[in-house]
Amino acid sequence: MTLLNVRVDPSDSGFDPRRLERIETHFDAYVKDRRLSGWLATVSRGGELVWSAKSGHQDRERGVEVRDDTIWRIYSMTKPLTSVAVMMLYEEGLFDLNDDVGQWIDALKEPRVYVSGPPTSPVSVPATEPVRVHHLLSHMSGLTYDFQNLHPVDAIYRNLGYDFGYPPGADLARAVHDWCSAPLLFQPGSHWNYSVATDVLGRLIEIWSGQPLDVFFRERLTGPLAMHDTEWWCAPEKQDRLAMLYVPLNGDSVPYEKWAQGALHPPQVLSGGSGLLSTAYDYNRFMTMLLRGGELDGVRFLSSRTIDLMTQNHLPGDADLEKFATDSFSEVDYAGVGFGLGFSVKLDQAKNKSLGSEGTFAWGGAASTAFWVDPVEDLTVSFFTQLLPSWTYPIRRELQQLVYQALVD
Secondary structure, three states, X not given: OOOOOOOOOHHHHOEOHHHHHHHHHHHHHHHHOOOOOEEEEEEEEOOEEEEEEEEEEEEOOOOEEOOOOOEEEOHHHHHHHHHHHHXXXXXXXXXXXXXXXXXXXXXXXXXXXXXXXOOOOOEEEEOOOOOEHHHHHOOOOOOOOHHHOOOHXXXXXXXXXXXXXXXXXXXXXXXXXXXXXXXXXXXXOOOEOOOOHHHHHHHHHHHHHOOOHHHHHHHHHOOOOOOOOOEOOOOHHHXXXXXXXXXXXXXXXXXXXXXXXXXXXXXXXXXXXOOOEEOHHHHHHHHHHHHOOOEEOOEEOOOHHHHHHHOOOOOHHHOOHHHHEOOOOOOOOOOOEEEOOOOEEEOOHHHHOOOOOOOOEEEEOOOOOEEEEEOOOOEEEEEEOOEOOOOOOOHHHHHHHHHHOOEOO
């Protein structure tokens, strides 16, 4: 258990302390009117924690206040960790980004693409090119999510038993087989669609490394990063630190006990796309490693050149998501934002109509958590709460404007 510890005067790092207080004032209002039960935010510059604040309760109904070491469900903020793990194996020469995933996933040896028809009898055609590793990292594979409810292929996933969960007896290998056996939404590389692609990458990590995904993370990534509270479930001795999960109801937020209980037990499927729990301290370690080009405290996880590759826009023609994405759900605005290998990437500040540098890379989680890394300003920011779904309130854009208005150097 490690607590947040601000050691740097914000004024010495280019921030106006009084302006930073606006962040706390703003999100305290969310707590006072019960839109959020509680929250915690961090701002770091140059890899040093400059400011942190918290408010409200990790479990309002039980009267437990948010703590520095509160454990949060980070959902899709798992994806950047999995993407980094993939690229660690890439640096060992175990695969090429252009490799056909069908080399390792039998169901993708001859992928097919949906053309028409109902979910029970879809018409499909052969894919014109393989699903490649980089397609999975950039969400251009043609895979989807069951919860999108936008396309017949989403319904095929649900019919297979993947409806906000997994069918009885399924493990990661079976889930990947089932998803990849269904038709793709589109020809690989032709569009962007948020999907289970990162879960497929989790299975590839297991195949390439010869280790279960949780063991690989613990031995190669979260362990060496000293992210000791970043796990796939919350052990009994830590459960007093686990935040409750909430959903909105008539302007209020109410506990979602059914889903909240899932974090108390080892998962049925090790989800590289959404499975981890973490703390603000732990995730700050991960962000700092990224900001410092793949190294932290003398331990190198990735080359700075690999980080540079991951945080470039990989959408064809340098397009943004507004032009290239399907109408799928996402954890980021589309206008002026591209996508790299595991992260969104801000391309055009004016088009996005927001503060923050071009080149900033980021992602968020389903329970309204978020982070970003701004290499231009040498800045990392994180926000933690537990409200499903993440699009309930414009928390991320509000946080962005509040953080950058406090920068005055």
